[in-house]
Amino acid sequence: KFSYQNRLGFGSGNPTGKIPLGLKRKGMRIVVTGGAGFVGSHLVDRLIARGDSVMVVDNFFTGRKENVMHHFGNPNFELIRHDVVEPLLLEVDQIYHLACPASPTNVVGTLNMLGLAKRVGARFLLTSTSEVYGDPLQHPQKETYWGNVNPIGVRSCYDEGKRTAETLTMDYHRGAGVEVRIARIFNTYGPRMCIDDGRVVSNFVAQALRKEPLTVYGDGKQTRSFQYVSDLVEGLMRLMEGEHVGPFNLGNPGEFTMLELAEVVQETIDPNAKIEFRPNTEDDPHKRKPDIETAKELLGWEPKVSLRKGLPLMVSDFRQRIFGDHKEGS
Numbered sequence: 058k059f060s061y062q063n064r065l066g067f068g069s070g071n072p073t074g075k076i077p078l079g080l081k082r083k084g085m086r087i088v089v090t091g092g093a094g095f096v097g098s099h100l101v102d103r104l105i106a107r108g109d110s111v112m113v114v115d116n117f118f119t120g121r122k123e124n125v126m127h128h129f130g131n132p133n134f135e136l137i138r139h140d141v142v143e144p145l146l147l148e149v150d151q152i153y154h155l156a157c158p159a160s161p162t163n164v165v166g167t168l169n170m171l172g173l174a175k176r177v178g179a180r181f182l183l184t185s186t187s188e189v190y191g192d193p194l195q196h197p198q199k200e201t202y203w204g205n206v207n208p209i210g211v212r213s214c215y216d217e218g219k220r221t222a223e224t225l226t227m228d229y230h231r232g233a234g235v236e237v238r239i240a241r242i243f244n245t246y247g248p249r250m251c252i253d254d255g256r257v258v259s260n261f262v263a264q265a266l267r268k269e270p271l272t273v274y275g276d277g278k279q280t281r282s283f284q285y286v287s288d289l290v291e292g293l294m295r296l297m298e299g300e301h302v303g304p305f306n307l308g309n310p311g312e313f314t315m316l317e318l319a320e321v322v323q324e325t326i327d328p329n330a331k332i333e334f335r336p337n338t339e340d341d342p343h344k345r346k347p348d349i350e351t352a353k354e355l356l357g358w359e360p361k362v363s364l365r366k367g368l369p370l371m372v373s374d375f376r377q378r379i380f381g382d383h384k385e386g387s
């Protein structure tokens with residue numbers, strides 16, 4: 058049977074699957090589900106640059122062809138329009154599973170990709186989320202915290218879907234011996250982020266550029282920790298290549314209230330941008346900040362890009378997409 062280790066040239070004599078340092082690795086065949094999305098497309102850029110063959114599986118629900126168009130014509134790149142809710146037969150070495158409709162079908166998609174990993178002996182990485190911690194009673198959140206999630210609330214479908222996806226991933230690991238990796242991703246921003254999906258960073262940046270007031274929900278004192286996308290992609294790749302299952306928190310521990318975020322956006326884009334308060338959504342977590350000691354120790358990873366450094370890097374991309382002005386590169 059074809060397996061990840063065999064592909065790297067090791068049989069069962071290398072049970073950890075670890076690649077010895079200094080050994081030149083062959084290009085691998087890697088599936089990125091959701092690869093036409095925000096995070097996925099940046100991951101694809103890195104994998105292609107490294108010399109791997111990449112198959113993007115995406116149904117363009119929130120992703121865009123434009124995010125990966127620059128790879129068209131590259132023989133190492135393939136774009137497959139497919140809904141992961143339907144079974145998929147491929148021969149691959151690694152699966153980065155990012156496709157995630159915010160709906161119960163999330164679970165079915167994860168099950169199919171685990172089934173695929175089991176059949177071909179591929180290594181499977183799940184992009185879970187800090188939302189598995191819910192409205193956390195522990196601060197900052199460690200991976201050992203089980204979370205405080207409302208099972209029947211308005212956000213539950215996403216939170217519980219990802220929690221179930223984690224459960225399935227561990228069951229396939231224990232029950233079927235699939236090599237798995239779990240990342241719990243904290244709020245991430247950067248170029249190619251969806252402009253209109255309502256996330257706070259994309260909202261504020263788009264609003265400031267359009268000279269609209271920044272909409273702060275509630276009193277704006279709730280906190281989040283914002284990670285720049287290149288830091289996340291580095292963490293995902295280290296996790297996939299390393300020998301630890303996780304789960305690992307991948308996030309930037311810098312913690313900001315929404316009012317502080319609004320200030321950084323004002324400093325970066327428009328000091329005169331107004332702030333407008335709006336009622337907050339139900340079940341909004343009051344605070345969120347990753348404890349990343351495990352990732353530091355076991356993956357040798359920590360974020361490098363602060364919010365003040367990272368925010369300007371997405372502004373030119375947003376400006377171009379909103380106004381179609383081609384003055385700056387993306």
Ligand code: NAD
Nearest residue numbers: 091093094095096116117118119120140141156157242245
């Ligand atoms: P995104 O919406 O930009 O990317 C998701 C991609 O999956 C899109 O290209 C979409 O078209 C595709 N997709 C959705 N449903 C699909 C289906 N049924 N079949 C095939 N493709 C499908 O989101 P993102 O921010 O890039 O997130 C990527 C992953 O990281 C997701 O799993 C998300 O839950 C996780 N995550 C992201 C953040 C963040 O802050 N960006 C935080 C926590 C977790």
Ligand code: UDP
Nearest residue numbers: 143144145146147168169170172173175176
């Ligand atoms: N699956 C898939 N591609 C594959 C192998 C499996 O999409 O290459 C799907 C399969 O259709 C099923 C799911 O993954 O819905 C789980 O597969 P598994 O073999 O673990 O479960 P079973 O089919 O035995 O219930």
Ligand code: UDP
Nearest residue numbers: 255256257258260272273274279281315341
């Ligand atoms: N938020 C806000 N204004 C907006 C959008 C969001 O103040 O225009 C707040 C929201 O209430 C939440 C925080 O920003 O407290 C982060 O929201 P987002 O949807 O970006 O991420 P998540 O809640 O999933 O962490």
